[in-house]
Amino acid sequence: MRALRTMMAALLAGALVLGCAGVLIGCNSPAPIEAGASGTAGNATPDAAPNLIDPSQLPDSSFIYDASIKDLQTADSYMEGQTVQVIGEVVGDLILSDYDPEECWITLQANDGNDAEISVSMPLSQSKLIDMYGAYGKRGTTLQVRGTFTLACADHDGLTDIHADHVAIVSRGSLIETPFDITSFLPGTLLVCAGIALTLVYRHLSERRR
Numbered sequence: 001m002r003a004l005r006t007m008m009a010a011l012l013a014g015a016l017v018l019g020c021a022g023v024l025i026g027c028n029s030p031a032p033i034e035a036g037a038s039g040t041a042g043n044a045t046p047d048a049a050p051n052l053i054d055p056s057q058l059p060d061s062s063f064i065y066d067a068s069i070k071d072l073q074t075a076d077s078y079m080e081g082q083t084v085q086v087i088g089e090v091v092g093d094l095i096l097s098d099y100d101p102e103e104c105w106i107t108l109q110a111n112d113g114n115d116a117e118i119s120v121s122m123p124l125s126q127s128k129l130i131d132m133y134g135a136y137g138k139r140g141t142t143l144q145v146r147g148t149f150t151l152a153c154a155d156h157d158g159l160t161d162i163h164a165d166h167v168a169i170v171s172r173g174s175l176i177e178t179p180f181d182i183t184s185f186l187p188g189t190l191l192v193c194a195g196i197a198l199t200l201v202y203r204h205l206s207e208r209r210r
Contacts (some may be wrong), residue, residue, distance in 0.1 A: 069108060070116035072149060072160075084162065085146040086118070087111065087170055091134035094127055099155065109134065111142060120145055121156065122164035132173025142170040 067075075067084045088108030097103035104124045110116040122145070134140030147164035 067149075068112065068116070069110040069118050070112075070114050072118055072162075073116050075149070075151065077151065079149055080151050082149050083146065083165075084149045085144065086162070087142065087144050088118070089134050089142050090130050090132075090140040090173075091117070093133060094130070096124070097121070106130070108143065108145065109140075119159060119161040120147070120164050121161055122147075122167055126164070126167045129167060129169050130173075134173070137176050137178070139174045139176055141173040144168045144170050 065079070065082055065084045067079075067086055069086050069088050072079070072084065072086065086108065089111050090106050091109045092107045095105040097105060102124050103121060104127050106120050106122065106127065107117050108120055129143070130141045132138055132140050144167070145162060145164050146166040147162045149162055151160055152158040153161055153163075
């Protein structure tokens, strides 16, 4: 009888050990993935890959580059057909186009300290925004021009230019008042006096030789 009890106790202890081991294994196993949840089970689709930029793809002509006029003078073929935006002073004169009576030409000069210039083809109606053309004693209207940049325009005899789509005034033109400075005349006055003195000396020496 005692042996039977011992055997029963051993069987119960073994069952308890096996039960605890099963519980521990169940706790460590991964949870099942339900259909439709994020993952690859059932009909669920994996998370979409993030959108990556292809560095080999060039931007199209709808992209706007804020560019300087000096940079456009040395631009390469990468800029051909791109939409650019520049700011500059209108200088020179208005030129009517020989190709289209509704089109005109202006020249924009960089206002950042250099003399870089670029030609701009624009509708003649937009030229009314220009109140002054830059020249000696005049500061021309400063415009913001946005349009298509061409290195060698096939419509304009290979000219590097901007075909303007939008023109806006940044600042109005104005007269440049130069104050009178008498000291600026001193070098010229001294040279004239030196010339007169040398002429008198030459005449005096010539009369003595006679």
